[in-house]
Amino acid sequence: MTVDSPVRPLKVAVVGGGPGGLATAIALAKIPKVEVTIYEKNKILREVGAGININQNTWNVLELLGAAESLTSGHPTLTVLSLNGRTGEELHRVERSDKGCHTTIRTQRTKLQSALLAHVKPNILQLSKKLERIEDVGDHGVRLYFADGAIESADLVVGADGIHSVVRDCAWPTYEIKFTGTTIWRALLPRSELKALDPRFDITAWWHLPTSHVYFSPVGEGFSEIAARELQDPKIHGASKASWGVPVTNEYVESHFTEYLPQIQAAIKKIPTGAWREFAAFAGPELTQLTAWNNKVALVGDSSHALSGAFGSGAGFAMEDGWILAQALAYFTNDLSKALPLFDEIRLPYYRKMYAHLEEQATLMEERLQLLQTPSEEDKIDSKVIKAGGRNMDWIYENHIGKIWDEVIKRFEFQKQTIQ
Numbered sequence: 001m002t003v004d005s006p007v008r009p010l011k012v013a014v015v016g017g018g019p020g021g022l023a024t025a026i027a028l029a030k031i032p033k034v035e036v037t038i039y040e041k042n043k044i045l046r047e048v049g050a051g052i053n054i055n056q057n058t059w060n061v062l063e064l065l066g067a068a069e070s071l072t073s074g075h076p077t078l079t080v081l082s083l084n085g086r087t088g089e090e091l092h093r094v095e096r097s098d099k100g101c102h103t104t105i106r107t108q109r110t111k112l113q114s115a116l117l118a119h120v121k122p123n124i125l126q127l128s129k130k131l132e133r134i135e136d137v138g139d140h141g142v143r144l145y146f147a148d149g150a151i152e153s154a155d156l157v158v159g160a161d162g163i164h165s166v167v168r169d170c171a172w173p174t175y176e177i178k179f180t181g182t183t184i185w186r187a188l189l190p191r192s193e194l195k196a197l198d199p200r201f202d203i204t205a206w207w208h209l210p211t212s213h214v215y216f217s218p219v220g221e222g223f224s225e226i227a228a229r230e231l232q233d234p235k236i237h238g239a240s241k242a243s244w245g246v247p248v249t250n251e252y253v254e255s256h257f258t259e260y261l262p263q264i265q266a267a268i269k270k271i272p273t274g275a276w277r278e279f280a281a282f283a284g285p286e287l288t289q290l291t292a293w294n295n296k297v298a299l300v301g302d303s304s305h306a307l308s309g310a311f312g313s314g315a316g317f318a319m320e321d322g323w324i325l326a327q328a329l330a331y332f333t334n335d336l337s338k339a340l341p342l343f344d345e346i347r348l349p350y351y352r353k354m355y356a357h358l359e360e361q362a363t364l365m366e367e368r369l370q371l372l373q374t375p376s377e378e379d380k381i382d383s384k385v386i387k388a389g390g391r392n393m394d395w396i397y398e399n400h401i402g403k404i405w406d407e408v409i410k411r412f413e414f415q416k417q418t419i420q
């Protein structure tokens with residue numbers, strides 16, 4: 001759809017006020033003749049979960065959004081350890097030096113959200129707006145139906161509504177996500193309490209057993225995060241796993257980690273009653289297009305690539321998506337028929353590479369275990385850790401979405417000149 005009229009702005013509905021939705025709205029609000037509204041289902045904008053990594057790629061996009069300076073707290077994560085959760089043996093150590101102008105940090109999720117929110121224009125965020133479905137109304141764009149009975153319309157709907165996306169369910173009706181078997185429990189605790197149990201709890205580290213791990217990391221402002229996860233058989237546990245940020249009892253969490261070192265069990269026991277939140281990890285296959293309904297729907301963030309936090313940088317990916325979508329719209333002066341295919345062209349191969357990487361890693365781990373024929377518990381732990389490290393992941397963690405965009409534009413301008 002081309003917007004010819006100088007009067008009517010392009011109406012964009014962003015569904016979801018997570019990192020992807022907020023970043024998309026910030027970037028879109030800078031484009032002339034774009035009217036953007038964020039519809040968020042929660043009464044108050046809140047981030048569930050504990051900490052989040054801000055890698056160089058995420059800093060790069062925060063800079064482009066103008067929000068980097070608003071993120072002022074966090075803990076540097078240049079040293080990252082992997083240890084055996086039963087013996088305490090150090091299995092792997094990563095010592096990083098920053099290549100960009102910001103230090104890689106782990107921060108509280110709420111801090112990232114506040115930093116973004118500070119740059120969202122007033123009055124464009126509508127809360128308590130739970131989307132129930134969208135409808136393709138041809139030349140009239142897309143109609144949005146909300147749980148409170150309201151009906152809105154838009155020229156473009158951006159699905160930033162996370163892994164259980166309603167926008168995706170409507171526009172990609174055959175797409176399915178499945179429980180991966182991994183359940184994650186997360187909570188925050190005063191940093192000093194953890195450090196007193198074991199000084200290594202003050203370093204960002206994974207403590208592994210064959211089918212589970214416990215992650216410790218300071219997250220700034222005197223707090224540390226514990227994120228404990230366990231893999232269960234999805235065939236047995238799949239049916240009941242719809243939880244995301246759901247409170248669970250301490251006894252329930254503790255019962256999954258009884259084989260760990262005493263100080264790890266003691267750390268888990270320190271979490272105050274009612275503070276644990278459970279997250280069931282879902283994942284889905286690669287999409288062949290991130291846009292639908294003849295360029296009237298686009299997906300950003302977790303809705304478009306259900307990777308279940310696999311690279312620990314999903315908030316960065318979501319913000320990169322939103323920023324690129326806005327650049328494409330600005331470049332083609334809000335012509336959706338040109339901008340959305342360009343968005344697909346830039347972001348699809350990136351996600352394809354991630355899916356391919358995960359597949360390769362799973363095969364490698366399988367092969368390693370098969371070579372060992374009857375692997376011991378320790379072999380299984382080692383094989384997990386090798387899986388996590390070893391590869392150069394600069395294409396993710398050093399990604400500079402601004403430079404990617406500059407290259408695309410250079411190519412476009414070059415093509416224009418050669419045609420003339």
Ligand SMILES: Cc1cc2nc3c(=O)[nH]c(=O)nc-3n(C[C@H](O)[C@H](O)[C@H](O)COP(=O)(O)OP(=O)(O)OC[C@H]3O[C@@H](n4cnc5c(N)ncnc54)[C@H](O)[C@@H]3O)c2cc1C
Pocket residue numbers: 015016017018019020021039040041042051052053054058129130131132160161162163164165166184279281300301302303308309312313314315316317318
């Ligand atoms: C265990 C774990 C650890 C992770 N660690 C990291 C990390 O360290 N660094 C990192 O960058 N990423 C990490 N991620 C990934 C990251 O959390 C996500 O990729 C990121 O939050 C995706 O942002 P989003 O905006 O796409 O979706 P979300 O953050 O899920 O936001 C979606 C928003 O849409 C709203 N919404 C949902 N449905 C509707 C509806 N029907 N109507 C209206 N609103 C709706 C929700 O309330 C929510 O506000 C991790 C993920 C997991 C599971």
